[in-house]
Amino acid sequence: MVNDPKDKLNPNRGAMDSDLEEEELGGTMSFLEHLEELRERMIRALVAFAIAAAVCFMFSNELIKILLKPIPQEYQELSIAQQLTNVTIMAEQLEAMRASPQSATEVVQNIIQSASPSLAVSHRGGARVMATHPIESLIAQLKVSLIAGLFLAFPVIFYQAWMFIAPGLYKRERRAVLPLILSAWVCFIGGGIFAYFIVYGFALAFFATMTPEGVVNMWSLKEYLNFTTHFLLAFCIIFQEPVVITLLARIGLVTSDALRKFRPYAIVLMFSLGAIITPPDPISQTMCSIPLCLLYELSIQIVRVIERKQEISG
DSSP: OOOOHHHHHOTTHHHHHHHHHHHHHTOOOOHHHHHHHHHHHHHHHHHHHHHHHHHHHHTHHHHHHHHHTTSOOOSOOOOHHHHHHHHHHHHHHHHHHHTOOOOHHHHHHHHHHHHHHHHOOOOSSOOEEEOOSTTHHHHHHHHHHHHHHHHHTHHHHHHHHHHHHGGGSOHHHHHHHHHHHHHHHHHHHHHHHHIIIIIHHHHHHHHHHTSOTTOOOEEEHHHHHHHHHHHHHHHHHHTTHHHHHHHHHHTTSOOHHHHHHTHHHHHHHHHHHHHHHSOSSHHHHHHHHHHHHHHHHHHHHHHHHHHHHHHHHO
């Protein structure tokens, strides 16, 4: 090993480099100090989560209404005009009964036949949610409050986790990791919003229309919320595609050229994944698969930008 002549001129260079490295890392801590720091950060994160969940519990009924909104309606309420029409028909039939030799049974049958067009509603293609257990509604409120509280408190939880991890990272690592984590959170929220407003309504309508004649859709509140949570979570996860590909590119496992060559197989894979996580109808599958293909193209462009920056930096 060849010694650097500068080391002979400056014997304190090694100590200075060590001090600079320690300063860049934010200093050093003992094992017990790390545990104490971790405990403090976890307590703060849990307190923030508890407060957020309590606030969300106050609005749990409104949150459940939002989750129930995509359900296709089964029973149509009669309008005021229809109700007045039925009352008028009944009054006319009763008035005619006085001057008619018809029996009471015949008059009732005439009233039913006359009002039946206004009373006709379609029972197919819709659904209703019901609670099948005395405490099912309370459990549903608690579950929705906890999930919503986690989303609401995420900025605080993320901040506490970041403040614990950041001192152990170099500045260049902090600059790379922070945007990646924020991008993952944005994609996570975006996937849930896309699923709720674009795909979920079509999925529920498809399931409701598959009900045979004579069968009424009465879904359990607990099972519906579980299905909704899993459905939205699946979209939140698959929308992490650009983040995962970017991470693989940063560590050198994929390149933009390799991604372009793999594009035909990726398209088939996206449509297969869309067929798995959505109902077996072409509309829902297409609405899920096309965004995945667009995210794949976006990932290629992001990887290309990363490669250019690496070439410039040397």
